[in-house]
Structure formats: structure tokens, C-alpha cells
Amino acid sequence: MAVHTALSPEAFTRVAEAYGLGAVREVTPIPQGSINTNHRLETDAGRFFMRHTTVRSADDLRFESALLAHLTEYHFPGPVLLTPRTGAPFLELEGGRVSVFRWLPGEELRHPHLTADHMESLGTELGKMHRDTQSFSGSRENPYGPETVRQWLVGLARHPDAELASVAQELERYLDKAEAVRQGLEPRGVIHADLFMDNVKWLADRVGAFFDFEMACREAYGLDVVITLNAWCFDGGQYLPELCRAFVRGYQDVRPLSAVERGNLFGHALFGAVRFTSSRIRDYHLSPLPADKLTKKDYRTYLNRARALAAMGPQGLFELLGL
Template identity: 75%
Template sequence: MAVYTELKPEAFARVSEAYGLGPVQEVVTIPEGSINTNHRIRTPEGRLFLRHTTVRSAEDLRFEAALLTHLTESHFPSPTLLLTKQGRPFLELEGGRVSLFKWLAGEELRRPQLTPDHLERLGLELGKMHRITQSFGGSRDNPYSAGQVRSWLAGLRRHKDDEVATVAEELEEHLERAEGQRGQGLEPRGVIHADLFMDNVKWLADRVGAFFDFEMACKDSYGLDVAITLNAWCFDNGAYLPELCRTFIRGYQDARPLAAVERENLFGHALFGAVRYSASRIRDFHLSPLPPEQLTRKDFRTYLARARALDALGPAGFLALLGL
């Protein structure tokens, strides 16, 4: 599990008092996350999701709260953020900040469960979300820009672990190719999810119940969100899965057709996404000092495999894979 801050019973009592929940009846640590400590709690108000962060700023959390309000008001399936009795979107607690959400119904799918119909519906909802965020006035720069990733790799290249240093050099090469293959013209931009992995979507039977975990949401190219999502859902056993790729893109374009410049930049976005997650997984998981009982690790090599597969495909091969 990911436990960065151990919260004692009195901390949960403070949360309950601040939100007017009544006594906390149950606390369960959720074994996921790379930067936050997450819990499921139960009170007389029902089950709730509690997120404790020591790295996200008050400004970040206010942006997330405003975005979730906009999505909810636009009838998009997303989390309901609870406010404190004083009307604040978070609570200062134990050297960090707590955000509290209603518990989302549904299940998270695993890769063997995925069908082309799932990917088509996923693409459709992502396209809808991008249409909705075009009218959202908030803005937040992408904290995981190419410059940030380049800085990570420069540090990793000097690491004493030979494998890490070697992989960092390879990733630098992939990053330069990615940057050369995107930014060709002005792409449509708006607020994107930026982290739509399989464990960030709830399903109700065969339909999307909700997108959640918007903590990485930021303003960037919509095409980057498409590529990050495709990388996460449509790759397995060292290769992209053509049918899943094509149904995902078809569903997305049913809601929001891709502009010509977005199609041209998709390869670069996908390669950048593969590099970005390879690097962050090295930093957050592979090199983490936390013991196994406190952190469920994610292997960076799965994203390195995506970068290598993309490098072999090239831009034309990638677009052919997507049916574009």
C-alpha cells in the first residue's frame, strides 16, 4: 500500500468534526497511490474516500474543486467533493491537506476483462469531457512538462544504479524524438485529465460510471490526454492491441473529431507519455525508500516497452495502427 503519512484515530476524528460527519466507524487504507495516502472511511453519512496529500498546494486543490464542480454541473460522471462546515474544499491536517469525496459506485476493470465495446465507450466519454472543459475558465500548467521530464532524466542518468543510468540515456533519446514529432501547429487545448489509467475509471456493468482522480488535471493539448489514455488501456504483453486502439479512437471521434494537427501530433504525444511514465515510475516506485508493506510498486519497464514499441512503429505506423 502507499502510506506516506500515518494518520492516527484522533486525526480521523478531526476530519469527522470538520465535515460534520458523526463518529468514524471504520477506516481502511487503500493500497494504491504514488504520492498520496488514501483511505476509505465509514460514518453515519456512508462510505467516503479520504485523500491526504503533503505535496499538493492549496491552489492545486482549489483548481481541482472548481473543475469537479464544472463537470458535475455539466452532468459529466465524476467525483463529488465534500466541503467542510466552513465551505472549504480541503482541511489542513497532519502537515498536509485532506480532501474528502463521496464513495463512487462501480468497479475498476482489469486488463483481461476489457473488450472493444469498453474502449469505444471510454473514448466517447473522454471526448465528451474534452468538449465540456472547453467552457471551463480555470487553468493550471502541466506540472509534468517536457522540461520537467528532461530534468528528471538528467538526474537519473547520473544515478549509481547502472540500469537506471542506461535507461535514462535511452529515454532522453526517445524524449527528443517525441518533442520533434509534436508541437507542429497550434493544437486545441483545454483542461485534460492527464492520468486516465484503468484504476481511475469506475464501470457500472458495461458503461462508464465515473472518471475520477483528477489531481493531475491541467491545461494542455487534448491530444496528449488521448495518447496517455490509449497508452494505458491499449497495450499488453509488449505490443499495442489494434482492435482496442481503433475502437477507442472511433468512440472518441464520435464525441469530438480530431483535427488534422492533432492526428499529426498523436505519435509524439504517445511517445512523450511513455517516457514521462517510465521516468516517474523509476523515481516514485523503483527508487522509493518505502518498504514493500507501505508501497505497491509499478514496474517502469512496462512503459519503457511502450516507448520502444512506438519507436519501432514510427509516426506512420502508429497512425495506421489507430486506423487514422
């Protein structure tokens, strides 16, 4: 959602015409995120979220479109993707592909305003998403699995910055540990894979919508659980037991975790912490974009999660989650 591609006023006019949105009144860049260029688009037809990507393939965007349509059929609270006059789920524009969504109402919540009730509701909605997509036939493999992350770390370990090289080597050890403890077949299906605080809208105390399904893929459900847990239940350098347990409780009210899933949670959680530490180094810390084009995220916040998990081990995580 950063501003990677400078789009001309004519480009926004073309988008509005292609989607039948009337005249463009105002365009506001949105500097959060890492790999796309996003804007808030005000037109005669209202307010919209416009995403321009030079990274996502046509197949990726078709998968996302089909998934959102499936979620709508199940009345799951998600974003509404608009279709241009061509009938395709995106518009080819300026060397990339544009997707346009209705602007979602609601607000984002962060610490210290998050409560156990919020987390239980969040867990419940994630469980519903996993349940409701079991009949979805679309397929997309995880583009950011262990092999990809290991390649990132091998490259970072050769970086001339000695601190980054040292961190990369530390993360490789954590990745080895995560892979070693994940064993046995476990249920797989469609996961969000990126359910951070800025990807959920709240209407008062209830979840208004999950959004930003770009990372969605077929993977182990448990990975989605702990990616979300890592994002929401860690603050001030530590995991917050009350929030962790409320989140897991809400999830299991809808979809109880099997024994093998519970056994693999630690490996997934540690992998997730390594994966997002690595991507934040690549996409934010090493990004050449200035602050007005990209809202930076400190990789050390996820490195702290990886270190905390490595220190507590599987049994410590079970105790933290009340399992």
C-alpha cells in the same frame, strides 16, 4: 494513493467532525498510487474516500474543486468532493491538506476483460469531458511537461545503478524524438492527464465515473487521448489494434481530431510513455516505502511502450489507430 503519512486516530475523528460525517467506524489504508496517503473512511454517514496530500498546493486543490463542480453542472460522471464546515475545498491537517469524496460505486476493469465496446465507451466519455470543459475558466499549467521530465532524466542518468542510468539515457533520446515531431499549434483545454485503469469506475459495461483529477491541467487534448490509449490499449508487450481503434473511434464520435492533432499524436504518445516510465522509476522503483505501504508498479511496462512506439514511428501509429 500510497500511505506516506501515518495519521493518528484523532486525525480521522477531526476529519469526520469537520465534514459532519458522524462517528468514525472503520479506517482502511489504500496502498495504491505514488505520492498521497489515502484511506477508505467508514462513518455514521456512510463510506468515503479520504486523500491526504503534502505535495498539492492550495491553488491545485482549488482548481480541482472548481473543475469537479463544473463537470457536475454538465452531468458528467465524476467524483463528488465534499466541503468541510469552513467552506474551503480542503482541510488543513497534519502538515498537509485533506480532501474527502463520496465513495464511488462500480468496479475497475483490466485485461483480459476489456473489450472493444468498453474502449469505445471510454473514448466517448473522454471526448465528452473535453467538450464539456471548453467553457471552464480555471487555469493550471501542466506540472509534468517535457522540461520537468528532462530534469528527472538528467538526474537519473547520474544514478549509481548502471541499468537505471542507461535507461535514463535511452529515454532522453526518445524525449528528443517526441519533441522533434510535435509541430504546429493544436487545440488545448482541460485534460485529465492520468486516466489509467484505476481511475475509472465501471457500472456493468458503461463508464460509471472518471476520478482522481489531481493531474488535470490545461494541455493539448491529443496528449490526453494517447496517455489514455497507452494505459488501456497495451497488454502482453504489444498494442492491441482492435482496442486502439475502438477507443479512437469513440472519441472522434464526440470530438473529431483535427489534422494537426492527428499529426502530433505520435509525439504525444512517445512523450507520455517516457513521462510515465520516468515517474514510475522515481515514485515506485526508488521509493523506500515497504510493500504494505505502497503497491509497486514496474517501470519496465512503460519502457516497453516507449520502445514499441519508437520502433513503429508515426506512420506505424497511424496504421495502428486506423487513421
